[in-house]
Each structure stands twice: as C-alpha cells, then as structure tokens.
Amino acid sequence: MDLRQLSYFVAVAEEGQFTRASVRVSVAQPAVSAQVRRLERELGEALFRRDQRAVILTEAGEALLPHARAALAAAERGRDTIASLRGMLRGRLRIGVSRPVDRRLAQALGEFHRLHPAIEILFTEQHNEPLIEAVANGDVDAAAVGMAGQELPRQVRARVIAVEPLVVVAHPSHPLSRRKTIALRGLREQPIITLTHGSGLRAVLESACGKAGFAPRVTAEASELGSLVELAAEGLGVAILPRSAAVQGDLAVLELTRPRLKRRTALVWNQANSTPAGRAFLSLADKRLPPPRR
DSSP states (O other): EEEEHHHHHHHHHHHHHHHHOOOOOOOSSHHHHHHHHHHHHHHSSOOOEEEEEEEEEHHHHHHHHHHHHHHHHHHHHHHHHHHTTTTOOOEEEEEEOSSSSHHHHHHHHHHHHHHHEEEEEEEEEEOHHHHHHHHHHHHSSSSEEEEOOOOOTTTEEEEEEEEEEEEEEEEESSSGGSSSSSEEGGTTTTTTEEETTTSSHHHHHHHHHHHTSSSSOOEESSSSHHHHHHHHHHSOOOEEGGGGGGGGGEEEEEEEEOOOOEEEEEEEEEEEEHHHHHHHHHHHHHHOOOOOOO
16 A cells, blocks of 8 residues: 555545546546555455446445545645755645634735745635534644634644624614614524524524523524625524624614623644644744734
C-alpha cells in the first residue's frame, strides 16, 4: 500500500467513477483501475462494487476511506513542513466561517494572501457544528464560529473575537413594532423566525428560552441571516438576529432585555493537528483579530 494507491482510491471514492477520478488525478483510467485492483489484492478485500454507471464503496472501502484521507493529509503536512524549514511557506490554508463573514476576518485573509501568495486559500461556509467537527478532524485549519456555551472537542481551542447584541425585528405593522424593548418572556407566544439547527444563533435562542421556562415557537427557519430579514419583512413572524444584520429593510428593531442576549464569535483551531499555513494564519490572527474589549 502506497500513497499513490491511496490517492487513486480516494479520488474514485469521491468522484464515484473511474473516468472522473482519472481526470482528477491526471492519470489514464486503465492505470487508475490497475492501482486500485492492486490495492484490493494487497488488502484481500474488494473496495468498490462496480457497475456500468458508477462505483460504490463496499464495507471495506468505507472503513478504509477515513484512514486513506488521513494518510494523504499527513503526507501533505509533512511536505509543507519541510518546505517551511527552507523558508518557502506553501500548501493550503483551509478556513471555515459560520455566516455572516466578519469583515476583519476577510481583511486578515487578504493580508495573509499578500504575505504568502504561494499558499492556496480554501474558504468554506457552514453552520457551527459541522465546522467544529471539521476543525477537530483536521479538515479545516481554523474557523470563525458562533459560541453558545457548547462543549468543544478536547483538542479544539477557541478565542472570542467579537461580541454583538441580539435584537428583535418585526414588520412595521406588527403589534410589537410600537415598542423599543422587549423581555425574552414577551416572545413566548410570538411566532419566531430563526436559523436552522446547528447554527450558533439557534443554540443561543433555544438555550435562553429554555432557561426562561418555554420553548420558542419557531414558525419559519432559514440558513442565512439575510433570509430572516426578508421573512420578517413579509410578516411571517419576528426574527432574532445580530444588530448588524438588522440594518436591512424597513423593519422595527426592539432591544432584547432580561436577559440581554449576545452573539459571540470565536476563532477555533485544532491544537494537536496544525499545518504550517494554519500556524502562520493563527499568528497573524492574534494581531488582526484581538479579543473584544470588555
């Protein structure tokens, strides 16, 4: 078993076809097929079920896939580390973010690119839970996520980089629109628009409502903050969102009190599994993304 065989195996598993896999690795299809068959003979197990349309991982293939990915990632980190010893920072920086994108994070990435133009920056947007899992697995170097008091995996570290109050927005014709403030308990019977499960905002809302003795009456949910504003503007309910997201549209904005809820954004990284590019970015982030003032 060698890295070439593993790379071909992973390509076929992810592409679902030998033809697309051969294009991805820039090798003729017969050579890819031959190396995968050789790997199967060495392991004594079939890794794929083949038919005319696609190939599907067998149970043995499913078991091998995460180990193959880990081996390839470790080899890539090793190459990048040796290159960095020669003063040639190279490789990939994999950054995740839970929307919206913090302007300072974008500026830090811009500065990082100017300092290290040979590094490819891969940017992904997801909710908190999959991003934290990706950091824990070493699939992402660092991520900006919403913190809601959740327990992090043992190897993951976090540093708060932004704190913003949450507010309630409502259509101008809504009965609550005449108010300036509202206690969280005042939303007990209100239809609420919020983000989908897995987001920090949803976790903050459900945790706070639970402590206040009720479950939020969620009548609509979306994956982006902008969609919450649009749904509130159509009168589907009231939305709870960060103050900076409430500037869109002609909506009434109420300060949320008792308790005052806040959205905390943190930079998370894997202390036990970092790349040279990841360490360089974290060093820059220490300077460009300081913790908020108390």
